[in-house]
Amino acid sequence: xxxxxxxxxxxxxxxxxxxxxxxxxxxxxxxxxxxxxxxxxxxxxxxxxxxxxxxxxxxxxxxxxxxxxxxxxxxxxxxxxxxxxxxxxxxxxxxxxxxxxxxxxxxxxxxxxxxxxxxxxxxxxxxxxxxxxxxxxxxxxxxxxxxxxxxxxxxxxxxxxxxxxxxxxxxxxxxxxxxxxxxxxxxxxxxxxxxxxxxxxxxxxxxxxxxxxxxxxxxxxxxxxxxxxxxxxxxxxxxxxxxxxxxxxxxxxxxxxxxxxxxxxxxxxxxxxxxxxxxxxxxxxxxxxxxxxxxxxxxxxxxxxxxxxxxxxxxxxxxxxxxxxxxxxxxxxxxxxxxxxxxxxxxxxxxxxxxxxxxxxxxxxxxxxxxxxxxxxxxxxxxxxxxxxxxxxxxxxxxxxxxxxxxxxxxxxxxxxxxxxxxxxxxxxxxxxxxxxxxxxxxxxxxxxxxxxxxxxxxxxxxxxxxxxxxxxxxxxxxxxxxx
Numbered sequence: 001x002x003x004x005x006x007x008x009x010x011x012x013x014x015x016x017x018x019x020x021x022x023x024x025x026x027x028x029x030x031x032x033x034x035x036x037x038x039x040x041x042x043x044x045x046x047x048x049x050x051x052x053x054x055x056x057x058x059x060x061x062x063x064x065x066x067x068x069x070x071x072x073x074x075x076x077x078x079x080x081x082x083x084x085x086x087x088x089x090x091x092x093x094x095x096x097x098x099x100x101x102x103x104x105x106x107x108x109x110x111x112x113x114x115x116x117x118x119x120x121x122x123x124x125x126x127x128x129x130x131x132x133x134x135x136x137x138x139x140x141x142x143x144x145x146x147x148x149x150x151x152x153x154x155x156x157x158x159x160x161x162x163x164x165x166x167x168x169x170x171x172x173x174x175x176x177x178x179x180x181x182x183x184x185x186x187x188x189x190x191x192x193x194x195x196x197x198x199x200x201x202x203x204x205x206x207x208x209x210x211x212x213x214x215x216x217x218x219x220x221x222x223x224x225x226x227x228x229x230x231x232x233x234x235x236x237x238x239x240x241x242x243x244x245x246x247x248x249x250x251x252x253x254x255x256x257x258x259x260x261x262x263x264x265x266x267x268x269x270x271x272x273x274x275x276x277x278x279x280x281x282x283x284x285x286x287x288x289x290x291x292x293x294x295x296x297x298x299x300x301x302x303x304x305x306x307x308x309x310x311x312x313x314x315x316x317x318x319x320x321x322x323x324x325x326x327x328x329x330x331x332x333x334x335x336x337x338x339x340x341x342x343x344x345x346x347x348x349x350x351x352x353x354x355x356x357x358x359x360x361x362x363x364x365x366x367x368x369x370x371x372x373x374x375x376x377x378x379x380x381x382x383x384x385x386x387x388x389x390x391x392x393x394x395x396x397x398x399x400x401x402x403x404x405x406x407x408x409x410x411x412x413x414x415x416x417x418x419x420x421x422x423x424x425x426x427x428x429x430x431x432x433x434x435x436x437x438x439x440x441x442x443x444x445x446x447x448x449x450x451x452x453x454x455x456x457x458x459x460x461x462x463x464x465x466x467x468x469x470x471x472x473x474x475x476x477x478x479x480x481x482x483x484x
Contacts, residue, residue, distance in 0.1 A: 027236040029243035035233070036072075036251035041258040043178055043305065044120050045223045047280020049259070050266035053197030058205055060259050063426070064252055068224040070423030071390060072248040073413045074397045075228035080235050080410030081400075086228060086389060087327050092404070093396025097469050100333050102392045104465040107320040109386040111354060111460065114313060115361045116378040118144040121309045123279035127286060128299045134279040137365045137374070144362035147310065152355050155317045156348045173308015177301050178262045181281070184288040185265030197267035221430045223259065225386055228393065240411040278375050281305065321350045332476035333468055339478050377449075381456035384434050388461050390427045394420040
């Protein structure tokens with residue numbers, strides 16, 4: 001996942017129209033395209049697809065067409081008609097409990113997202129200290145815990161300066177190192193060096209070795225997530241019906257370039273059987289810098305990637321939990337303990353509780369020998385939980401078009417039913433494929449893998465929110481309560 005903007009899933013009073021007023025700030029379609037690119041694009045997923053070599057182009061294009069495009073366009077119609085983000089959309093279209101489930105899953109996926117993000121940071125730091133540490137589970141667990149709790153402390157101080165960090169993250173940690181990686185790769189090939197991965201037309205499609213050979217495509221659904229958060233800006237365009245699709249097509253092109261080219265560059269220099277899912281980017285930098293005799297740049301590249309990832313974590317750390325908090329204070333979904341604010345107005349109890357769970361998850365890196373396997377498992381659970389949000393969103397969009405056809409919308413999606421059906425089916429397919437171990441897992445137990453992924457999905461995405469809904473009391477509503 002990318003450096004993400006703070007979600008706008010804070011419920012607002014119902015409004016029958018959200019037409020752009022004359023005083024509303026106006027965005028150009030180009031600006032919105034760059035904003036969307038900043039919130040979606042990242043180098044973190046590049047090693048995952050690099051193992052497929054040239055076939056990564058296919059594996060990125062397919063989910064872009066069947067998932068990214070429907071998500072962007074459908075969420076634009078919802079955002080232009082109903083303020084309040086995914087909670088309001090699902091509540092209006094389906095029910096309030098399902099609205100809570102949607103916003104809970106948007107928050108809960110971060111519980112597994114942060115350990116996988118910080119595992120990437122840990123492996124990157126290792127290339128500054130000692131590359132051998134990149135595969136050391138105990139080292140990875142310690143780094144995750146130290147960085148996460150530091151982030152909680154910083155976020156609990158209510159630091160307003162964090163708001164602009166994701167924009168810098170795109171430049172410092174994605175565009176600059178990504179460009180360097182691709183340019184070095186092209187020069188490397190231009191000098192007659194062979195590519196570690198075959199670059200012929202016969203390798204455009206992934207080799208079929210059973211269903212497991214396509215499993216890595218699931219991770220790309222999470223790579224493209226976050227489009228619905230930028231849809232809230234659709235009403236700030238002068239002509240949403242024409243400009244929003246144009247903006248999304250440009251953003252999709254930019255995102256694909258940022259995802260595909262660095263993944264190819266990694267595949268040119270790092271053999272697929274040696275590619276680490278956490279340290280693959282630094283493996284490629286290290287190889288290129290060594291070849292060009294500029295090894296002193298390895299720590300610089302590492303610092304750029306680290307700073308961008310940490311900026312993204314800090315920017316997003318309090319975002320989903322704040323959306324969950326505001327909804328819970330007005331509807332009473334969480335117990336008062338989790339709704340309390342510290343003196344800075346930050347939901348510290350939620351962050352600390354989340355931190356305890358994150359610490360427990362981080363310890364798995366120390367207990368399971370293969371760091372790449374743990375990273376993949378957490379990434380898959382994250383994707384599975386977040387897919388619930390999109391399933392609910394697509395169903396809600398179709399239902400709202402039927403039940404409230406005359407509700408004012410600043411943008412109406414052409415062929416909404418078709419787009420929602422495609423998005424729904426692709427999300428269900430991704431959900432199912434996520435239970436199949438990827439080919440990199442070798443001789444590991446299939447049923448153990450299914451049990452781990454299934455348990456994470458059911459417990460985190462279904463049982464916990466169900467328990468909150470079942471146990472909630474009228475006294476849990478604390479809207480307007482004082483900070484304590």
